[in-house]
Each structure stands twice: as structure tokens, then as C-alpha cells.
Amino acid sequence: MRKATIDEKKRCPKCGRIEQQVKAGFNASGTQRCRCKICGIRYTLEPKSHAYSEEIKEAAIKAYYSGVSGRGVGKILGMNKANVYNWIKN
Numbered sequence: 001m002r003k004a005t006i007d008e009k010k011r012c013p014k015c016g017r018i019e020q021q022v023k024a025g026f027n028a029s030g031t032q033r034c035r036c037k038i039c040g041i042r043y044t045l046e047p048k049s050h051a052y053s054e055e056i057k058e059a060a061i062k063a064y065y066s067g068v069s070g071r072g073v074g075k076i077l078g079m080n081k082a083n084v085y086n087w088i089k090n
């Protein structure tokens, strides 16, 4: 059961609730802002800590093991080859 019905990224930093969190536009840098309907505060969602999604990571690893070099994988997916090597190590 990995699929959550409530978006866990939206959590009020004040009361800690994940329900009754509504979208409230974006800030200057384009990050989603939210508002807690329970205590009424506005907050900014944390930007993603990983620049790449799991799918891209998997694709990179698969490509590597199918014979593409680390540099080649980096080129295909548009990323630093050091990233690719880091993932393969893990």
C-alpha cells in the first residue's frame, strides 16, 4: 500500500495536519504555496531534495547495465555522469 490518498507533501508546519491544506498560488521562484484551512497560515512547499525522479534514476541504471557507458547515459538523460556513477554504486 504505497499509494496515499492524501498528498503528504502538503503538511501544515504549524499544526502538522495534512488534511484541509489548499493550494494558494506560487511564490516568486515558482514554488507551490499552500494554506492551512485549520489555522489559516500560508506556507511554501519544500522544493524536492532530489533533482531527478526515481524513474529517471532507474532508466539510467538500466541503460548502464545494457552496455551504455556512464558518460553515454549522462548524455542521453542530460545529466552529469558523476550522478550516474553515484546511482550505480548505491
Ligand SMILES: [Zn+2]
Residues within 6 Å of the ligand: 012, 013, 014, 015, 016, 017, 036, 037, 038, 039, 040, 041
Ligand atoms: Zn495548520
